[in-house]
Amino acid sequence: xxxxxxxxxxxxxxxxxxxxxxxxxxxxxxxxxxxxxxxxxxxxxxxxxxxxxxxxxxxxxxxxxxxxxxxxxxxxxxxxxxxxxxxxxxxxxxxxxxxxxxxxxxxxxxxxxxxxxxxxxxxxxxxxxxxxxxxxxxxxxxxxxxxxxxxxxxxxxxxxxxxxxxxxxxxxxxxxxxxxxxxxxxxxxxxxxxxxxxxxxxxxxxxxxxxxxxxxxxxxxxxxxxxxxxxxxxxxxxxxxxxxxxxxxxxxxxxxxxxxxxxxxxxxxxxxxxxxxxxxxxxxx
Numbered sequence: 001x002x003x004x005x006x007x008x009x010x011x012x013x014x015x016x017x018x019x020x021x022x023x024x025x026x027x028x029x030x031x032x033x034x035x036x037x038x039x040x041x042x043x044x045x046x047x048x049x050x051x052x053x054x055x056x057x058x059x060x061x062x063x064x065x066x067x068x069x070x071x072x073x074x075x076x077x078x079x080x081x082x083x084x085x086x087x088x089x090x091x092x093x094x095x096x097x098x099x100x101x102x103x104x105x106x107x108x109x110x111x112x113x114x115x116x117x118x119x120x121x122x123x124x125x126x127x128x129x130x131x132x133x134x135x136x137x138x139x140x141x142x143x144x145x146x147x148x149x150x151x152x153x154x155x156x157x158x159x160x161x162x163x164x165x166x167x168x169x170x171x172x173x174x175x176x177x178x179x180x181x182x183x184x185x186x187x188x189x190x191x192x193x194x195x196x197x198x199x200x201x202x203x204x205x206x207x208x209x210x211x212x213x214x215x216x217x218x219x220x221x222x223x224x225x226x227x228x229x230x231x232x233x234x235x236x237x238x239x240x241x242x243x244x245x246x247x248x249x250x251x252x253x254x255x256x257x258x259x260x261x262x263x264x265x266x267x268x269x270x271x272x273x274x275x276x277x278x279x280x281x282x283x284x285x
Contacts, residue, residue, distance in 0.1 A: 002066055003184050004030040006052065006089065007073040009038045011144070012104065015177035016071060016184075017042065023185055032063040054085035060092035067093075069100045069184050072123075079118050086123040094130045100190065101127055102183050104176075105138045107169065107195050107259040113251040115244070133190040135183050139176050140169035140197040141257055143278040150210055150282045158219040159207040162228040162249040168257040169197025170206060171264060172278040179267040195261040198272050206275065213279045225250060 003024060007013040008031030020029055026045050032052030033039045043049045052063030054075055064070060070093055075085045093101055105120040106112055112120075120138075127134045153159055179196055183189045201209075204220045211218040223231070225246050232242045251257075265272055 001068045002028060002030055002048075003069045003071070004032055004050075004064065004067040005071045005073070006032045006054075007075070008042065009033050009035070010073065012173055012177055012180075013071075013073050015174055016073075016180050017047070019178045019181035020184065021045070021047075023181070030063075030067065032060070054088060057088040057092060060089055061095045064093050064096035064098050067096065067098050070098045070102070071180055071184055072101055072103045072127075074104050074119065074123070079116065082119045083122045086119070087126050090123070090126045090130050090132075093132060098132060100133045100135070101130075102135045102137055102180060102189075103127055104180065105136045107138045107140045107197060107257060107261075109136070109138055113254055113256045115247050115251070117256075135189045135192045135194065137176070137180055137183065138193065138195050138259075140171060140195075140259060142173045142176065143170045143198075143275055144173050144282065146170070146206065147282045149207075150279055153207070153210050153218050154214055154283060158221045159203065159210070160221045160223060160228065160231055161203040162223050162225055162246070163203055163253045164222060165202050165204075166253050166255055166258060167200035167202055168206075168252060169200050169259055169261070170275060171196070171198035172273045172275070172281075174278075175264060175268060175273050179264055182267045182269070194263050194267065195259055196264040196267070197257075197259050197261045198264065198275070200258060200260050201275075209275050210279050213276050213283065213285070 005013050005016050008017050026047045030048035032050050034053045036049050036051050039049045050063040053059045072089055075082050106117050109120045124136055207218045207220045229242050229246050
């Protein structure tokens with residue numbers, strides 16, 4: 001059985017490959033990357049490194065040839081670009097007769113109010129319409145998304161957010177990667193939809209965990225959208241990033257990520273990694 005991971009040199013993809021290599025021989029694993037030279041370390045281990053560029057659809061069909069199980073990791077960019085790229089990947093998978101697609105989506109994709117959820121709704125629909133058996137890995141928020149706040153807190157800055165007491169199901173990127181690896185190597189996952197979340201917590205509760213790791217009290221500031229935007233601008237972020245972050249804070253405040261589920265731990269076959277360990281990793285401890 002040949003398993004292929006797209007974006008294998010990225011943050012999530014590299015962790016999925018690492019997890020897969022714990023149970024799958026390198027000869028049964030392939031990766032599709034835009035810059036194969038960045039995957040030389042994988043090639044040296046015996047992994048089949050293939051060139052696949054989401055902006056060059058003709059490369060994807062060749063990259064997916066002979067693949068039984070494909071992990072399609074969502075790309076970066078604006079919504080229109082990502083939807084186009086994902087559609088090209090699904091079309092290529094169908095042409096290459098891929099047997100199964102696992103796709104990294106977002107929790108509650110059908111109704112999620114995050115602007116990025118549009119990408120995941122469109123991609124899930126494209127995969128369903130392809131007729132290829134699938135598993136939608138609807139990931140909640142990566143703990144690593146809060147790395148900027150964690151690093152700032154370590155320097156004594158307040159923990160700033162605009163989400164009130166809304167909850168988020170943070171988990172480490174490593175845990176999401178291991179869950180994906182479990183689906184790719186396991187049986188009975190055809191046409192499944194998995195809502196994957198850690199324990200639900202507020203921003204204040206997460207800040208308290210960070211404070212415990214740092215051994216200091218963290219000043220948590222819950223502000224309105226305008227104040228949040230001003231703070232982000234003062235940090236030097238460009239306007240389009242500030243606008244995106246404000247939209248995210250607003251959607252989270254409305255409960256976009258308050259999705260409770262124990263499916264992540266079921267796929268892992270163990271408890272989720274403590275967030276304190278993830279915080280230590282962010283801080284390099």
